[in-house]
Structure formats: C-alpha cells, structure tokens
Amino acid sequence: xIRFIDYLKDRQRGLRYxxxxxxxxxxxxxxxxxxxxxxTWLEKHIPGFWSIFALVSVIVLIFFAxxxxxxxxxxxxxxxxx
Amino acid sequence: xxxxxxxxxALILILGAFLLPFxxxxxxxxxQILVPVLCFIDVVYLGFHxxxxxxxxxxxxxxxxxRVDGLSQVFAFIMALMAIIGTIxxxxxxxxxxQIAAWFYVSGSIGAIYAGDYLSLFLFWEIxxxxxxxxxxxxxxxxxxxxxxxxxxxxxxxxxxxxxxGFVLRYQATGSIAFELLDYDNASLYTWLIMSGLMLNAAxxxxxxxxxxxxxxxxxxGAVFMCAFTTKTAIYTLARACAGFDILIVLGVAMAIYGIxxxxxxxxxxxxxxxxxxxxxxxxxxxxxxxxxxxINGAAAHAFAHILYKGLLFMGAGAIIQMTGSSKLSxxxxxxxxxxxxxxFMVVGGISVSxxxxxSGFVSKSIIIAASYQEHLLWAGFLLTMVSAGTFLxxxxxxxxxxxxxxxRGSAESFEKAADPPLNMQMAMLIAALLCLAIGxxxxxxYSLLPYQDALYHPYSGYxxxxxxxxxxxxxxxxxxxxxxxxxxxxxxxxxxxFYRRGGQAFQWLAEKPIxxxxxxxxxxxxxxxxxxxxxxxxxxxxFDWHGIDGVLDGSARSVRSFGRLLARTLQRGQIQQTLCxxxxxxxxxxxxxxxx
Numbered sequence: 001x002i003r004f005i006d007y008l009k010d011r012q013r014g015l016r017y018x019x020x021x022x023x024x025x026x027x028x029x030x031x032x033x034x035x036x037x038x039x040t041w042l043e044k045h046i047p048g049f050w051s052i053f054a055l056v057s058v059i060v061l062i063f064f065a066x067x068x069x070x071x072x073x074x075x076x077x078x079x080x081x082x
Numbered sequence: 083x084x085x086x087x088x089x090x091x092a093l094i095l096i097l098g099a100f101l102l103p104f105x106x107x108x109x110x111x112x113x114q115i116l117v118p119v120l121c122f123i124d125v126v127y128l129g130f131h132x133x134x135x136x137x138x139x140x141x142x143x144x145x146x147x148x149r150v151d152g153l154s155q156v157f158a159f160i161m162a163l164m165a166i167i168g169t170i171x172x173x174x175x176x177x178x179x180x181q182i183a184a185w186f187y188v189s190g191s192i193g194a195i196y197a198g199d200y201l202s203l204f205l206f207w208e209i210x211x212x213x214x215x216x217x218x219x220x221x222x223x224x225x226x227x228x229x230x231x232x233x234x235x236x237x238x239x240x241x242x243x244x245x246x247x248g249f250v251l252r253y254q255a256t257g258s259i260a261f262e263l264l265d266y267d268n269a270s271l272y273t274w275l276i277m278s279g280l281m282l283n284a285a286x287x288x289x290x291x292x293x294x295x296x297x298x299x300x301x302x303x304g305a306v307f308m309c310a311f312t313t314k315t316a317i318y319t320l321a322r323a324c325a326g327f328d329i330l331i332v333l334g335v336a337m338a339i340y341g342i343x344x345x346x347x348x349x350x351x352x353x354x355x356x357x358x359x360x361x362x363x364x365x366x367x368x369x370x371x372x373x374x375x376x377x378i379n380g381a382a383a384h385a386f387a388h389i390l391y392k393g394l395l396f397m398g399a400g401a402i403i404q405m406t407g408s409s410k411l412s413x414x415x416x417x418x419x420x421x422x423x424x425x426x427f428m429v430v431g432g433i434s435v436s437x438x439x440x441x442s443g444f445v446s447k448s449i450i451i452a453a454s455y456q457e458h459l460l461w462a463g464f465l466l467t468m469v470s471a472g473t474f475l476x477x478x479x480x481x482x483x484x485x486x487x488x489x490x491r492g493s494a495e496s497f498e499k500a501a502d503p504p505l506n507m508q509m510a511m512l513i514a515a516l517l518c519l520a521i522g523x524x525x526x527x528x529y530s531l532l533p534y535q536d537a538l539y540h541p542y543s544g545y546x547x548x549x550x551x552x553x554x555x556x557x558x559x560x561x562x563x564x565x566x567x568x569x570x571x572x573x574x575x576x577x578x579x580x581f582y583r584r585g586g587q588a589f590q591w592l593a594e595k596p597i598x599x600x601x602x603x604x605x606x607x608x609x610x611x612x613x614x615x616x617x618x619x620x621x622x623x624x625x626f627d628w629h630g631i632d633g634v635l636d637g638s639a640r641s642v643r644s645f646g647r648l649l650a651r652t653l654q655r656g657q658i659q660q661t662l663c664x665x666x667x668x669x670x671x672x673x674x675x676x677x678x679x
C-alpha cells in the first residue's frame with residue numbers, strides 16, 4: 001500500500017487530469033439524469049446545480065471560518081494557562 | 083406487563099464491571115469479550131420480544147426499567163454493538179479501572195434508553211455522566227485532563243439539574259413521571275427545562291462547549307466510548323420527548339453549521355472530530371425537530387451510522403496519538419509511510435461520514451435531508467446540504483491530508499517510532515469499517531431496524547447518486563483550490579466555554595483574595611474575643627464526658643471513635659475523584675437492589 005501511494009505520488013500531474021476528467025464527467029451526467037425527483041425548481045432548471053452549490057458552499061465555509069478566526073476567535077495555544 | 087423473561091442488559095454490564103477485577107491472567111481476555119457480547123445478545127433477544135418490563139413501585143411512583151419498542155430498540159442495539167467494538171479496541175489497556183468506568187458508562191446509556199419514566203431515566207443519566215468523567219480523569223498523559231474532567235462534570239451536573247427541575251415541576255403539574263412525548267402546543271416552563279436538560283447532553287448550541295473540551299482530553303479508549311454514547315442517547319431521549327418541536331430544527335441546523343466552521347479551523351485531531359460530532363448530531367436534532375415518521379427514522383438511522391463511523395474515526399485518531407504521542411495536526415504529517423493500515427481505516431471513516439455512495443452516511447444522512455424537503459423546509463435542506471460539503475472537506479480531505487500526507491511536521495524521533503497500532507485496535511477498526519460498508523451497500527440491514535417501517539426511504543436513485551457525486555467532486559475541487567488557507571496552525575479557537583473558564587478564573591480570584599481575607603480576619607477576631615472562654619468550659623465538659631460517663635458505659639465511645647477514624651481514613655482521603663467513585667458505586671448498588679426486588 002505504501003508503494004502504491006508512492007507510485008501515485010510520482011504521477012501527480014496525471015492524477016490531476018484524471019480528477020478533472022472525473023468531475024467533468026459527473027457534471028455532464030448531471031445534465032442527463034432524470035430530474036423528476038428533484039426537490040425544487042432550481043435543481044430542475046439549472047444544469048449542474050449541485051456542482052455549483054457545492055463549490056460555492058466550500059468557498060463560503062472556508063472564507064467564513066478564516067474570517068471568524070481572524071476576528072479574534074483564534075488564539076495562542078497557551079491562552080488559558082496563565 | 084408481559085410474562086416473558088427479562089434481564090436488564092445494563093445489569094449485565096454493571097455486574098460485569100464489578101466482577102472484572104477478579105478475572106486475572108488467562109481468564110481476563112475471554113471475560114472482557116464475554117460481558118459485552120452477553121449484553122448484546124440480551125438486547126437482540128429483547129428486540130424479538132417487545133413490551134414493557136421491569137415495572138416496580140417505588141414510594142408513590144411506578145418505575146419502568148424496560149420499555150422495549152421500535153424506537154428504543156434501534157438505539158439499544160447500536161449501543162450494545164459499539165460496547166463490543168470499544169471493548170475490543172481497549173483490550174490491551176492494563177488499567178482495569180478504565181474498563182470498569184466504560185462499562186458503567188454504557189450501562190447508563192442502555193438503561194436510559196430502556197427507561198420508561200423520568201426517575202429511572204435520571205438515575206441512568208447521572209451514572210452516564212459520572213462514569214464518563216472518570217474516562218477523562220484516568221488520562222495520565224495529559225496534565226489538563228483533570229481540569230477538563232471537572233469542567234465536564236460540572237456542566238453535566240448543571241444539565242442533570244435542568245432535567246431534574248423539569249420533571250419535578252411536570253410531576254407537580256400533571257402528577258405523572260412517565261417519560262413520553264411532551265405537549266408542544268401547551269408548553270410551559272417544565273417543557274423547556276426538560277428539553278434544555280436533554281439538549282445539553284446532545285451538545286446543542288449553545289450548550290455544546292463541553293464536548294470538544296472533554297473528548298480531546300479523555301483517555302484513548304475513553305474517547306472512543308464517549309464519542310458514541312452521550313450525544314446519541316440524548317438524541318433518543320429528544321426523539322422520545324421532543325419530536326416535532328419546531329425550535330429544534332433551527333437549533334439543529336445552527337449546530338451543524340457551527341460545528342463544521344470550528345472543525346475547519348481546528349488543530350487538535352480529537353477536538354476536530356468532536357466539532358464534527360456536533361455538526362453531525364445537528365442533522366439528528368433537526369430530524370427530531372421535523373418530527374415526521376421519515377425524519378425520526380432518519381435521526382435513528384443517522385445515529386446508528388454515526389456511532390460506527392465516528393467510533394472508527396476516533397479509534398484512528400487514538401491510534402495516531404498512541405503511536406506518535408501527538409494530537410496536533412501542526413506536528414503530524416507524512417504518516418502514510420508509517421501507518422498505512424490506520425490511513426485506510428480513517429479514509430473509510432471519512433468517506434462514510436461524507437456520505438460516499440456505498441458507505442453508511444449515504445443511506446442515513448440523506449433521509450433527514452429528504453424529510454426536510456418533504457416538509458417544504460427548503461432552507462433547512464439547503465443548509466444541511468452545504469454542511470455535507472463541509473463535512474467531506476474536513477473529515478474526508480483536510481484531516482487525512484494533514485495527518486498522512488505532506489512533509490512530517492513533528493519531531494524526527496516521534497515520526498520514526500510511529501507504526502500501525504496493536505492488533506486488537508486494528509481488529510476493532512476493521513469491524514467498524516466493515517460495518518460502515520455493509521450498511522451502505524446492503525441498506526435494508528439498517529432500515530429493517532428503524533421504528534417506522536411504513537415510512538422508508540430509497541437511497542439509490544439516479545438523481546440522488548448524481549447529486550451526491552456532484553457535491554463530493556466539486557468539494558474536492560474547492561479543497562484543491564483553497565487548501566492552503568486551511569492548513570494546520572498551532573492555535574486554538576475560542577468558544578463559549580470562554581465564559582465559564584474565564585468566569586471560573588475570576589471566581590477563583592474572588593475566592594482567594596477578598597473572600598479569603600475576610601474569612602481570615604473574621605476568624606482571627608472570633609478567636610481572640612469569643613473562643614478563649616468557650617474552650618476552657620468545653621475542655622472541662624469533654625474531660626468529664628470521656629473519663630466519667632464513657633468509663634461507665636464500657637468504653638463504647640472509644641470503639642466508635644476508632645472505627646470512625648478507620649472509615650474516614652479509607653473514605654475521606656481528600657481526593658474528590660475517589661470519593662465520587664465510592665458515591666457512584668454506592669448508588670449503583672442501591673439501584674441493583676431495587677431492580678432485583
């Protein structure tokens with residue numbers, strides 16, 4: 001298993017393209033899938049709605065978490081020791 | 083009351099814990115496995131014989147120790163199963179006190195689940211709180227564990243008091259201590275008190291700070307037990323008493339978001355997993371708040387799946403702490419070379435919590451989201467889906483990436499000595515990992531246990547698969563683009579426990595400085611003015627009593643005094659942990675006698 005991971009690590013560029021191909025495939029599949037079970041109007045009419053939603057979610061979460069940390073929530077590890 | 087056989091599963095664990103110190107050498111290992119397995123068999127047996135058992139009259143009240151129905155059964159089943167896995171994980175631990183505390187803790191959980199009235203619920207509730215505190219205190223490796231244990235105990239005592247006040251007020255108002263669904267439309271003070279008491283154990287924001295605080299300080303096996311029982315038992319009680327309380331939807335979604343935001347910033351691996359428990363329990367609380375049959379099924383299924391994958395993640399985190407001596411992401415990294423087995427197990431845990439198709443989260447989490455859409459709570463559905471993306475970001479990507487990949491950030495020697503953990507720990511992780519996979523692929527296994535069989539969900543539809551894959555794929559893309567912003571930083575994040583930690587420090591200052599001074603001054607004045615004359619008279623009467631009267635009465639006072647001294651020497655060593663341990667054991671014995679009678 002260690003050798004397998006090292007093998008993959010030596011081929012990062014290839015892996016990255018594989019990953020891009022995979023999410024492109026997921027995106028294209030989402031446009032053909034039957035949306036009759038969709039919960040809302042948005043999902044039915046925006047192609048790849050959940051892809052956009054997930055990407056926006058991650059960006060919002062990361063940036064909000066960092067903003068919160070910088071706003072004073074983040075402290076040194078010995079904060080409570082004095 | 084049915085006539086079929088009933089032996090309380092919690093009693094097996096309590097008795098097992100009492101007898102554990104007598105099993106030594108070659109008998110210890112089989113005994114340690116036998117006890118939780120017997121408990122599990124008992125729970126499974128009860129599953130085939132639903133009914134109400136163990137009713138007894140105590141003073142004016144009727145206590146019910148065994149309410150076995152669909153809702154209690156699914157929770158008891160997973161708790162008993164997790165007790166086996168956790169015990170296997172801790173087999174190598176020589177300190178049998180940890181084992182005893184853990185079994186007491188599980189017995190509290192199972193007892194609370196089967197309890198049919200508030201009094202017995204409260205009894206087991208407190209056993210759970212006390213026993214788990216010891217799992218924090220027994221951690222010798224961390225000097226902060228002692229203080230964290232006290233904070234944990236104080237917070238849970240407060241929660242227990244809320245519950246106690248709630249059900250006593252309810253008894254006064256309604257004359258009943260039956261533990262049943264509360265009336266939301268005619269809610270009064272006691273409804274909110276009971277709900278808050280239960281919510282504290284479920285770590286609902288803003289009553290949540292105890293969880294990451296205590297779970298990151300517990301012993302390695304202790305944390306594996308703790309991550310399963312307290313919050314999920316509380317979910318059961320909320321589903322029993324507060325199903326359909328609208329306010330819980332808001333609180334559940336809030337805690338799901340709050341937990342994931344803090345997990346993104348967290349540096350300590352067990353604190354990170356603790357934040358994620360809060361986030362995942364948020365789904366269940368929201369499910370309870372929605373309260374439809376589908377939503378309650380979802381909460382139960384998600385609790386079931388959650389116990390397994392979160393146990394797996396905590397076992398992996400424990401293995402890393404045990405083998406490297408570090409729990410901080412800022413001093414880990416590159417460990418795939420040393421701990422490939424642990425990597426594999428943690429990845430299974432991570433993709434289970436992220437709801438990958440064919441893993442357990444996929445068939446459980448989506449029930450709650452589907453239930454929120456079904457009730458036209460679109461905001462809840464969308465926000466919970468957003469948290470799903472965050473969950474994959476944290477548990478599926480950030481955590482394994484920072485532990486196992488990149489350059490080692492810790493000391494060279496701790497990296498060199500790292501290796502996969504002992505066999506029993508790997509076995510426990512393997513069992514949990516296989517169960518995660520089994521539930522995800524063969525989901526009727528889990529669904530057949532759910533309380534409402536007429537409201538089941540079908541996870542494997544083309545649309546749901548496409549939705550999940552899009553979320554996972556594009557979360558991974560987001561991680562690739564922005565991972566530099568959420569790398570390991572050696573910091574802590576302030577939380578609401580700031581108020582009682584800083585408040586506690588202020589109180590201590592107040593107690594040490596002005597109040598102590600006043601007390602000393604008062605004592606001094608008293609000594610000079612009043613005490614002198616009093617002591618002289620007292621000394622005379624004491625002499626008369628001792629030599630005059632007791633001499634006549636055969637020296638009985640003397641023997642009482644020496645016995646009292648012996649008792650005081652044993653019981654009052656000034657170590658509050660020991661005193662508490664004796665108190666709790668005493669309560670357990672009393673309980674045992676009650677159940678038997």
